[in-house]
Amino acid sequence: MKKNQIATFPRILTIISGLALIAVLFVPLWQIELAAPQYPEGLVLKMYPNKLGGNVEVINGLNHYIGMKTLHAENFIEFTVLPYIIVLFAAFSFLVFFVNKKKWLYTLFYSFVSFGIIAMVDFYRWNYNYGHDLDPNAPIQVPGMSYQPPILGYKQLLNFGAYSIPDTGGWIFIGVGVLLLTAVIIQFTKKTKSVYA
Amino acid sequence: MKKMFFPAVIITASILIGLAGCKPKNAGNAADGDAASRVYVPPGKYDELYNFVSGGFSGQVSVYGIPSGRLLRVIPVFSVDPEKGWGYSEETKPMLNTSHGEIPWGDQHHLDLSQTNGEIDGRWLFANENNTPRVARIDLKTFRTAEIIEIPNSAGNHSSPFITENTEYVVAGTRFSVPMDYENGDVPINSYKKNFKGTLSFISVAPTDGEMKVDFQLLLPGMNFDLSHSGKGPSSGWFFFSTYNSEQAHTLLEVNASKRDKDYILAVNWKKAAEYFKAGKGKKVPVNYAHNVYSEETHSATSTMIKETTVIDVKDFPDIVYMIPCPKSPHGCDVDPTGQYIVGSGKLAALIPVFSFDKIQKAIANKDFDGDYGGIPVIKYESALHGEVAKPGLGPLHTEFDGKGNAYTTFFISSEIVKWSLKDLKVLDRHATYYSPGHLCIPGGDTKKPYGKYLIAYNKITKDRYLPTGPELAQSAQLFDISGDKMKLLADYPSIGEPHYAQAVPAELISKNSTKIFRIDQNKHPYATLGERNSKVVREGNKVHVYMTMIRSHFSPDNIEGVKVGDEVYFHLTNLEQDWDVPHGFGVKGAINGELLVMPGETQTLKWVPLKAGIYPVYCTDFCSALHQEMQGYVRVSAKGSNVPISFSLGKNSDANDSLLAK
Numbered sequence: 001m002k003k004n005q006i007a008t009f010p011r012i013l014t015i016i017s018g019l020a021l022i023a024v025l026f027v028p029l030w031q032i033e034l035a036a037p038q039y040p041e042g043l044v045l046k047m048y049p050n051k052l053g054g055n056v057e058v059i060n061g062l063n064h065y066i067g068m069k070t071l072h073a074e075n076f077i078e079f080t081v082l083p084y085i086i087v088l089f090a091a092f093s094f095l096v097f098f099v100n101k102k103k104w105l106y107t108l109f110y111s112f113v114s115f116g117i118i119a120m121v122d123f124y125r126w127n128y129n130y131g132h133d134l135d136p137n138a139p140i141q142v143p144g145m146s147y148q149p150p151i152l153g154y155k156q157l158l159n160f161g162a163y164s165i166p167d168t169g170g171w172i173f174i175g176v177g178v179l180l181l182t183a184v185i186i187q188f189t190k191k192t193k194s195v196y197a
Numbered sequence: 198m199k200k201m202f203f204p205a206v207i208i209t210a211s212i213l214i215g216l217a218g219c220k221p222k223n224a225g226n227a228a229d230g231d232a233a234s235r236v237y238v239p240p241g242k243y244d245e246l247y248n249f250v251s252g253g254f255s256g257q258v259s260v261y262g263i264p265s266g267r268l269l270r271v272i273p274v275f276s277v278d279p280e281k282g283w284g285y286s287e288e289t290k291p292m293l294n295t296s297h298g299e300i301p302w303g304d305q306h307h308l309d310l311s312q313t314n315g316e317i318d319g320r321w322l323f324a325n326e327n328n329t330p331r332v333a334r335i336d337l338k339t340f341r342t343a344e345i346i347e348i349p350n351s352a353g354n355h356s357s358p359f360i361t362e363n364t365e366y367v368v369a370g371t372r373f374s375v376p377m378d379y380e381n382g383d384v385p386i387n388s389y390k391k392n393f394k395g396t397l398s399f400i401s402v403a404p405t406d407g408e409m410k411v412d413f414q415l416l417l418p419g420m421n422f423d424l425s426h427s428g429k430g431p432s433s434g435w436f437f438f439s440t441y442n443s444e445q446a447h448t449l450l451e452v453n454a455s456k457r458d459k460d461y462i463l464a465v466n467w468k469k470a471a472e473y474f475k476a477g478k479g480k481k482v483p484v485n486y487a488h489n490v491y492s493e494e495t496h497s498a499t500s501t502m503i504k505e506t507t508v509i510d511v512k513d514f515p516d517i518v519y520m521i522p523c524p525k526s527p528h529g530c531d532v533d534p535t536g537q538y539i540v541g542s543g544k545l546a547a548l549i550p551v552f553s554f555d556k557i558q559k560a561i562a563n564k565d566f567d568g569d570y571g572g573i574p575v576i577k578y579e580s581a582l583h584g585e586v587a588k589p590g591l592g593p594l595h596t597e598f599d600g601k602g603n604a605y606t607t608f609f610i611s612s613e614i615v616k617w618s619l620k621d622l623k624v625l626d627r628h629a630t631y632y633s634p635g636h637l638c639i640p641g642g643d644t645k646k647p648y649g650k651y652l653i654a655y656n657k658i659t660k661d662r663y664l665p666t667g668p669e670l671a672q673s674a675q676l677f678d679i680s681g682d683k684m685k686l687l688a689d690y691p692s693i694g695e696p697h698y699a700q701a702v703p704a705e706l707i708s709k710n711s712t713k714i715f716r717i718d719q720n721k722h723p724y725a726t727l728g729e730r731n732s733k734v735v736r737e738g739n740k741v742h743v744y745m746t747m748i749r750s751h752f753s754p755d756n757i758e759g760v761k762v763g764d765e766v767y768f769h770l771t772n773l774e775q776d777w778d779v780p781h782g783f784g785v786k787g788a789i790n791g792e793l794l795v796m797p798g799e800t801q802t803l804k805w806v807p808l809k810a811g812i813y814p815v816y817c818t819d820f821c822s823a824l825h826q827e828m829q830g831y832v833r834v835s836a837k838g839s840n841v842p843i844s845f846s847l848g849k850n851s852d853a854n855d856s857l858l859a860k
Contacts, residue, residue: 061775
């Protein structure tokens with residue numbers, strides 16, 4: 001085995017990651033579940049890589065009370081860009097498999113993690129804007145109240161409890177992160193061993 | 198004297214009090230042991246069964262949950278219902294159209310759930326109207342009346358709307374014999390025997406959309422047709438009808454129609470009759486009757502007048518109808534789950550005859566007849582009889598079955614339910630009801646597969662069962678547990694109107710299909726306003742069409758001017774909501790009309806003719822949201838000939854809302 005090549009097991013992990021990322025294109029990444037006394041059946045907002053899903057219209061209807069802007073997929077550049085980024089990462093994973101260079105693997109891992117962080121920051125910003133940029137003429141105005149949904153976990157917003165968690169795509173994304181991390185660690189320990197061997 | 202008087206009074210009083218103590222106790226409060234827990238449905242939990250109960254003179258159908266006895270909904274069918282706009286909105290008015298014009302009231306007696314292979318399929322509920330003969334079909338996805346068909350050549354549509362085991366036909370038998378619509382009806386009443394006829398109508402039901410059509414009518418001698426039930430299994434091609442007044446009385450029927458020892462149960466070979474009809478037999482006669490259909494696409498009803506029907510005179514086709522003697526003015530005519538036994542209940546009889554389908558077939562094959570009645574062969578009583586239930590009680594009316602070989606019959610006069618065995622006709626149990634039951638209902642009790650478990654008796658007399666409410670009392674339903682050998686009384690609850698026949702079915706069969714909203718993108722109403730930006734007011738001569746939307750919590754437009762006294766104003770309201778349980782209501786001050794309740798995605802129209810100039814508020818009548826009280830508007834009405842132009846707006850008084858309008 002050449003010194004700068006990837007070991008077999010981590011190499012297989014990259015191809016699994018690539019395939020998993022393709023699957024992400026078709027499933028929702030994130031979901032915000034909403035529950036209120038009037039909605040025992042619950043409402044849900046689902047974020048796909050390219051669109052919004054779930055009870056978007058109902059949530060828009062309710063949000064007019066507090067003056068929140070209505071949600072429309074076309075207002076978000078993210079829904080246009082995200083599918084390409086995901087395809088790019090999938091392609092990158094396959095490339096790592098074929099090029100078979102350790103440096104490529106490390107680059108893939110670092111850029112993937114960076115993307116994850118940027119995406120979450122973007123999601124936070126998105127939530128912040130929607131929760132704070134309220135119509136000053138809204139029928140319901142609670143002084144000091146904003147309606148920013150949590151990026152992860154539970155928060156009570158007036159009569160609604162909002163519960164934000166990754167959906168299928170999000171979990172796959174996290175899974176890919178874990179796979180790549182495993183690949184990197186295995187590769188790294190192999191390298192260390194070889195120094196002392 | 199005085200000394201003697203007081204002890205005498207005391208002694209007499211003690212005797213009287215003592216006697217009063219001996220008076221038989223009212224056993225009516227004797228609900229059985231664990232009854233409370235059996236009928237208790239905890240908050241948030243669902244009932245086990247839907248129970249559809251006819252409303253009698255209320256003209257409507259009510260829906261209860263069993264075992265709780267909780268009222269879930271009253272479905273308007275034959276009577277107007279200003280609460281729901283039924284018969285008041287422009288869209289629903291045609292549903293109540295008949296050959297006599299729009300009729301605001303009906304008398305709704307019997308119900309039958311649609312069946313496939315003799316089992317309830319949960320698609321439709323059929324309802325009869327007795328007074329102006331009609332049959333309705335209720336869609337169980339929406340719990341709304343989808344169709345009403347008038348029955349020509351009929352009066353008092355009583356033996357209806359019983360169905361065949363695959364819902365091929367709904368029947369409608371006339372209670373009053375009358376001269377036929379296509380003949381001169383201006384005849385002396387005492388020419389009954391000559392001029393009065395009875396009909397049994399067979400209404401076909403389209404298998405996919407349920408649309409009804411009067412296929413053919415069997416013409417019979419004048420008498421009263423009472424109740425009916427379809428055969429099933431071996432007897433599935435047959436229908437059985439009870440008759441009374443074979444005396445052909447036209448006055449004081451109480452006496453004159455009770456003279457003969459026996460009247461008849463009719464065995465009708467409907468498959469044969471349908472074959473004759475398909476072969477073009479019978480004669481086409483001119484009639485005029487209404488067929489009203491409600492579309493969930495246009496959210497509107499249309500009423501069509503139909504001008505012709507086919508009448509098959511059974512005299513000319515002797516293999517369609519046979520008559521079976523049945524004692525003392527039979528009422529109930531019920532077929533057991535195997536389709537083998539037909540139970541006739543003579544209102545004045547002290548026994549219950551049970552006929553055997555096999556024996557009837559054998560008697561027909563052997564021509565085991567006892568003469569004829571108006572040209573219809575009469576089968577010998579003994580030849581058709583399976584046996585008689587001896588001394589069951591007084592005044593048997595109706596029978597249902599538990600699917601375990603037992604029959605349950607109501608007794609009006611002796612006020613009880615009697616359980617008896619179909620096999621050996623022995624009485625097994627009896628339980629008092631409070632008071633005087635008419636119909637009874639066992640879930641699936643008239644199908645091939647009864648669900649059993651419960652029995653509900655519908656009592657005509659309530660008296661002391663509930664807190665008094667003046668001279669007018671609710672009638673009463675009583676729920677029994679019939680899962681064991683002995684019937685157990687579980688609960689009493691009041692009912693709407695006068696319940697006659699009822700149906701019950703495991704809830705799951707229907708609840709899973711229940712519509713939540715109407716899709717706004719499928720709304721094909723000609724006056725729908727799809728989106729606030731399309732709302733407008735248009736004048737066409739003296740007609741003003743208001744294209745108005747409703748969404749939490751405003752109307753668009755909500756300020757309207759330019760309406761004049763005497764205009765016909767049509768408020769076409771479209772509920773833009775697409776969320777479950779968000780109807781909006783609409784009321785107009787001074788409108789001589791009902792309100793509208795508009796479901797999400799639906800369009801409904803209220804007509805208003807203002808009679809006086811002024812400002813008229815309109816508002817949402819159904820508490821829709823936290824800002825429901827803000828959901829209102831104004832209409833300015835100007836004098837006739839005024840030159841105020843039509844104008845309309847929403848939110849003109851605040852800049853903020855202008856952006857709302859611009860959307």
